[in-house]
Amino acid sequence: MRSMFAMVVVGFLCIMTDAQDRPANDILLADFEGKTYGDWTTTGTAFGSGPARGTLPGQMHVDGYLGKGLVNSFLQGDGTTGTLTSPPFKIERRYMTFLIGGGKNPGKTCINLLIDGKVVRTSTGPNDKPGGSETLALDSWHVSDLLGKTAQIQIVDEATGGWGHINIDHIVLTDRKPPGLLTNVERELPLEHRYVQLPIKRGAKKRQVTILIDGQLIVQNEIELADYKPDWWAPIELAGRTGKRLTVRVDKMSEDSKALQNIVTSNTIQGSNKLFQEPLRGQFHFSARRGWLNDPNGLVYYNGEYHLFFQHNPYGWDWGNMHWGHAVSKDMVHWEELGDVLLPDKLGPMFSGSAVVDWNNTSGFGKDGKPPLVLIYTAAGNPTTQCIAYSTDGRTFTKYDQNPVVKQITSGNRDPKVMWHAPSKQWVMVLYVELNKRHTVHFFTSPNLKDWKLASVTEGGTMGKDGYLYECPDFFELPIDGDKSKTKWVLLGANSEYAIGSFNGETFKPEQTWLKGHHGKGFYAPQTFSDIPEKDGRRIQIGWFQTATPGMEFNQSMSIPMELKLVSTAEGPRLARMPVKELEKLRIRTHSALPMAMKKPATLLLKDLMAQETLGEVFELHIELVPLGEKSLITFDLHGIAITYDSSKKELGVNGHRVAVPLVDGRLKLDIYVDRTGLEVFVNQGLIYVPMPANISPAHRNASITVQHEPIALGPTRLSPLNSIWHTKR
Ligand code: FRU
Numbered sequence: 124m125r126s127m128f129a130m131v132v133v134g135f136l137c138i139m140t141d142a143q144d145r146p147a148n149d150i151l152l153a154d155f156e157g158k159t160y161g162d163w164t165t166t167g168t169a170f171g172s173g174p175a176r177g178t179l180p181g182q183m184h185v186d187g188y189l190g191k192g193l194v195n196s197f198l199q200g201d202g203t204t205g206t207l208t209s210p211p212f213k214i215e216r217r218y219m220t221f222l223i224g225g226g227k228n229p230g231k232t233c234i235n236l237l238i239d240g241k242v243v244r245t246s247t248g249p250n251d252k253p254g255g256s257e258t259l260a261l262d263s264w265h266v267s268d269l270l271g272k273t274a275q276i277q278i279v280d281e282a283t284g285g286w287g288h289i290n291i292d293h294i295v296l297t298d299r300k301p302p303g304l305l306t307n308v309e310r311e312l313p314l315e316h317r318y319v320q321l322p323i324k325r326g327a328k329k330r331q332v333t334i335l336i337d338g339q340l341i342v343q344n345e346i347e348l349a350d351y352k353p354d355w356w357a358p359i360e361l362a363g364r365t366g367k368r369l370t371v372r373v374d375k376m377s378e379d380s381k382a383l384q385n386i387v388t389s390n391t392i393q394g395s396n397k398l399f400q401e402p403l404r405g406q407f408h409f410s411a412r413r414g415w416l417n418d419p420n421g422l423v424y425y426n427g428e429y430h431l432f433f434q435h436n437p438y439g440w441d442w443g444n445m446h447w448g449h450a451v452s453k454d455m456v457h458w459e460e461l462g463d464v465l466l467p468d469k470l471g472p473m474f475s476g477s478a479v480v481d482w483n484n485t486s487g488f489g490k491d492g493k494p495p496l497v498l499i500y501t502a503a504g505n506p507t508t509q510c511i512a513y514s515t516d517g518r519t520f521t522k523y524d525q526n527p528v529v530k531q532i533t534s535g536n537r538d539p540k541v542m543w544h545a546p547s548k549q550w551v552m553v554l555y556v557e558l559n560k561r562h563t564v565h566f567f568t569s570p571n572l573k574d575w576k577l578a579s580v581t582e583g584g585t586m587g588k589d590g591y592l593y594e595c596p597d598f599f600e601l602p603i604d605g606d607k608s609k610t611k612w613v614l615l616g617a618n619s620e621y622a623i624g625s626f627n628g629e630t631f632k633p634e635q636t637w638l639k640g641h642h643g644k645g646f647y648a649p650q651t652f653s654d655i656p657e658k659d660g661r662r663i664q665i666g667w668f669q670t671a672t673p674g675m676e677f678n679q680s681m682s683i684p685m686e687l688k689l690v691s692t693a694e695g696p697r698l699a700r701m702p703v704k705e706l707e708k709l710r711i712r713t714h715s716a717l718p719m720a721m722k723k724p725a726t727l728l729l730k731d732l733m734a735q736e737t738l739g740e741v742f743e744l745h746i747e748l749v750p751l752g753e754k755s756l757i758t759f760d761l762h763g764i765a766i767t768y769d770s771s772k773k774e775l776g777v778n779g780h781r782v783a784v785p786l787v788d789g790r791l792k793l794d795i796y797v798d799r800t801g802l803e804v805f806v807n808q809g810l811i812y813v814p815m816p817a818n819i820s821p822a823h824r825n826a827s828i829t830v831q832h833e834p835i836a837l838g839p840t841r842l843s844p845l846n847s848i849w850h851t852k853r
Contacts, residue, residue, distance in 0.1 A: 150216060150296040152276070153209065155192040160207065167205020169196035169280040169288065178257070185290060187259035187328060188222055193292035196225070196232075196280035201287035208237075209276040216296035217267035219244075224259035226286030227251040230279070234291055236264060237275045250286045258328065259290055260375075263301040302377040309372045310383040317362045319369060320393045321346060322353030322385040325440050330382075331374035332438075334359065337367050342466040344444040348373065350380035355676040356393035357413055357438040360462025363519075394676070399849035403672040403818060405800040406741045406847040407709055409450065409458045410672075410680040411435055415442055418538075418595060418617075418648035419665045419681055421478030424655050425496045425517050429455050431665065431681070432498070434475060437463055440678045445472040447500065451517070454705045455663070455684040457848050464498075464520045465512060470527065471504025475538040475595055480654045481513075482543075485550070485571040488513035488523075497572050499528075499539045499552065506531030509539045509554065511572055529575050532556050532565065538595040538617075541572070542653060547628030551578075553596040553614070561585055564596050564614060568629065578629040583616065584637060591637055592616035595648040599662055600626070601689040603696050611689060611696060615640065617648040619666070623689070623696060635695055642782045643813035645669035645801070646682060662687045663703060670800035670816040682814060683796060683803060690810070701809040702796065710843035711739065718838050720751070721830040729759075729826035732840065738826055739844025744795045746840045750786070752833025761797050763823030764815075766804065770833075777804055777813045784811055790838065 153163070155174035165172075175195035178185040182197045194207060219236065225248030226232035236244035244264040250256070280289050312319070314336070321332065327347040334341045346357075361369070371386060387393055398412055410416065414437045421432035428451045435448030447465035450458040465473040476499045481488065488495035495513045498520060502510045508527030514520045529539070535557025544551045552567040552575060562583030567575040584591025595617035603609045614631055615621040619640020624633035649666030668682040685700040714733035721727065730738050740762075748757060750770035759766040767776035768784070768791055775784040775791075784791065787807050794805040801816040828837075 148216075148298065152212060152219075152294040152296060154190060154293055155194055155291075156190045157192070162210045163207055165205055165207050167203065167280075169198055169203040169205035170194065170207045170278070171198045183257045185224065185257040185259070187224060188290070188292040190292075193222075193259070193290055194278055195288070195290045196278070197288040197290075201285065202283050204281050204283060204287075206280070207278040211273045211275050214266050214269045214272050214274050214296065216298050217265065217270070218263055218297050218299070218301055219266050219294065220261060220263040220297060220301050221246075221294040222259040222292040223262045224248050224257055224290035225250065225288045226282055228282040228286070231282040232287065232289040233279050234289070235277045235279060236266070236269075237277050238269065238272050242277075243269065243274075248286070248289055257290070259292055260304070260328065261301065261377075302379045305376050305378050307372060307374060308376045308383060309370055310386060312369045312371070312386065312388060314361060314365050314367045314369045314388070316365070316388040317360060317390045318358040318388065318392060319361055319371075320356035320358045320387045320389070321371070321438065322349040322382055323347055323357050323438060324349035324352075324354050330376065333370075333372040333374075335370040335372065336361070336364055338370070342468075344438055344467065346438045346444070348376075348380075348382045349385065350377060350382055353385060355413060356387060358392045359437065362462070399847075401672075401675050401677070402821065403675050403800060404677075404849065405668075405670060405680045405798045406849070407456070407706070407796075407845055408668055408670070408680040408683060408798055408800065409848075410670075411437075411448055411677050412460050413437060413676050415439055415678045416448060416681075417442065417667050417679060418475045419650050419667060420447055420475050420500070421498050422650050422652040422663075422665060423478035423480065423496065424652055425478075425480050428453060428517060429652065430478065430496075430517060431458060432464065432478065433681070435463055440676075445474055445503070447473050447498070454708065455703060456705050456708060461518065465500060465522070468502070468522070469504070470502035470508060470510060472502075474501035474503040474507075475648065476500030476509075477540040477650065478653060479541050479543060479550070479572075481572060486511075486513065486573060487571070488515070490515045499541045499572070501537040501539065502527060503537065505534070507534050507536060509536075509552075509575075523573070525573070528573050529554070529567065533558055536565070540595075540597050540650065542598065544568075544626075544628050549628065551598070551628070553598045555583075555592075555594045555596050555616075556580075562592050562594075562616075564592065564598075564631075566629065566631065579631070581614065581622075581631050581633065591618075592620060592622070593618045595650070597650055597664075598626075598631070599651055601662055601687065603689045604691055605688070613689070613698065615649070615698075619646065619649060621698060638697065640698070641666075641812045641814055643777060643804070643815045644780060645816040646812075646814040649682070651687065661703070664700060666814075668801065668803075668814060668816060670818075672800065672818070680800060685809070685812075688809075690808075692810070697810060699809040700812050701794070701805055702803075709845040709848065710743070711846055713841055713843045716837070716840040718836065720834055720836045721828070722834045724829075724831050726827050726829040729828060729842065732828065733842055738842060740824065741798050741845045741847075743843045743845060744793070744797070744826075744840070745842075746793050746795075747838025748791045748793070749789055749836040749838065750791075750833070751836055755833040755835045756831040757835050758829040758831070759795075760825065760827045760829070761795070761802070762819045762826060764797075764802060764817050764819060766793070766795065766802075775804075775806065775811075775813070777802065777815045778817050780813070780815065782806075782811060782813055792838075
């Protein structure tokens with residue numbers, strides 16, 4: 124009985140505290156959704172002629188208001204002043220509630236309740252020092268002693284310095300007692316299980332959540348903590364710490380919030396019975412179990428495993444709270460996600476970086492003859508610096524106690540990629556640095572990964588202009604056409620644009636700069652693996668595949684792993700990339716069709732061409748085309764996504780995105796990988812790579828080929844339905 128009662132009460136509070144579900148007898152005094160302030164009057168210039176639509180120029184991001192409009196006196200910055208006053212109204216309810224943000228200057232940045240021109244209640248915003256937050260929060264006044272009186276609301280901005288503005292929205296008279304706001308609320312739990320799981324609701328107000336173990340700070344994040352029913356639980360892995368005392372502290376929480384009560388500790392991830400069966404889970408692209416991911420970090424082969432670290436927000440669907448997530452694989456195809464290894468600390472959130480195996484133990488981090496795995500990352504605090512961490516088991520990582528190892532150059536310095544340069548017997552770091560509105564790569568050298576010396580600077584182009592390098596640099600040497608006696612160095616940026624040149628251990632001399640990288644969309648911050656064994660010798664790259672997965676408990680994914688090569692072309696050597704051969708393991712079977720010509724305009728179902736009942740949901744398709752006329756147009760409809768080739772324009776279309784593609788010896792070779800969350804198209808042996816995020820509708824499960832205008836010959840066609848990496852053997 125007790126628990127049933129508790130459930131009913133929770134449901135009731137849920138409804139009652141949702142501001143948009145106001146009981147009918149509440150009186151909305153102002154929602155500031157109009158173009159003007161209506162019959163409210165202004166003095167001065169801080170409030171302008173009507174409500175703001177969110178953030179104003181030069182202001183930090185404003186949120187927490189309702190609808191689209193709010194009062195925001197940051198108009199033309201903090202220097203402006205003025206007042207905004209309501210017409211008289213009668214106080215007919217016992218409470219007045221409103222959303223408030225901005226400066227904490229009593230009497231100067233405030234909202235006042237006036238009776239007979241006198242201030243009878245007043246509130247300010249929360250900020251009185253640099254930094255802070257532009258999020259509006261609920262505030263309220265108890266006004267039952269003023270029932271029946273005629274009053275006015277006056278919003279004041281008489282402050283001109285830092286935080287010299289006030290933000291207000293949604294003023295309501297109500298009889299419902301507003302929940303009070305508690306500060307520094309704590310819950311203590313014994314640590315008996317592997318995971319502690321925090322309840323998350325997308326769009327909930329961000330709270331500062333601190334985790335302490337035996338009173339020691341472990342991590343602090345800004346989290347959309349669910350006050351009531353969560354969308355999902357964010358697992359924090361605390362294995363190896365059982366028996367200790369865990370404290371979860373929340374900076375501010377409404378007194379009726381259930382967030383702390385709803386924390387779960389267990390040995391399995393909450394909802395894990397549905398893990399990897401989500402409708403938008405890419406079937407052969409890595410994605411995190413929970414939360415947001417972006418750049419691949421620290422790609423390295425160590426102790427017989429491929430390691431994929433990644434930019435991870437374990438607590439949210441959106442970017443934020445950067446941690447380094449961690450997954451391992453024996454084949455780069457099937458990944459096992461482990462817990463996060465780098466958590467934000469007093470030096471800042473953990474931004475992108477790389478990993479190396481320190482074979483000669485130059486760092487001294489090795490143990491019992493085991494070479495250490497060293498992570499080199501950006502701590503994006505103020506200042507923003509480069510730091511290192513190490514491990515000798517590839518599982519537990521220790522941050523170097525004398526971090527940082529590279530001090531801030533500018534606040535826009537980040538994403539160190541490190542490699543061992545054998546000829547000069549030293550470590551080389553390439554670091555992205557925004558310098559006077561220009562992109563640069565700073566080259567550093569080090570004997571031991573701890574002491575770094577600036578060696579040279581390479582220009583990466585002007586910010587905002589086409590043809591440039593942008594953040595997350597990668598730097599490696601590749602043979603031309605596989606001939607090891609002819610090598611070039613490649614410097615590549617997050618946007619995949621690259622330069623080719625030579626390197627003497629200190630300075631990169633570009634010969635060709637900022638060549639176009641990929642030709643599609645949603646592929647960013649790629650990185651290549653370090654320490655792939657010499658007998659393998661491949662240069663393998665994974666990029667962030669920007670596949671949004673709305674409504675899921677996770678967001679974004681990684682591209683498939685690709686082998687990079689430098690191949691000669693008429694214009695000089697160029698990068699080509701093709702999927703790694705390990706992916707072939709996923710083929711369930713392979714159907715082939717013999718070469719044929721489609722002579723007349725017609726549509727052919729791919730399953731008929733392959734003489735198969737069905738093609739499967741996710742698949743690879745390898746096909747060669749020979750347009751037999753100047754105006755051949757071929758369209759592949761792959762589960763509703765169109766890939767076209769127009770021979771009159773020599774243009775490939777992928778989901779409407781056009782790419783100039785010349786025929787090679789009169790033909791076009793396409794290797795297409797179709798997953799639930801997008802396609803990756805490799806053209807002419809990977810000289811052109813067209814990634815394309817797209818959520819493929821489950822309603823659309825047909826694939827066909829249509830020829831229009833002039834005939835087309837199809838070379839041998841191969842199609843392989845693919846297994847899911849989540850449900851097949853590693
Ligand atoms: C690129 C990037 C990096 C940074 C990281 C932060 O996507 O902006 O420059 O280190 O993401 O998540």
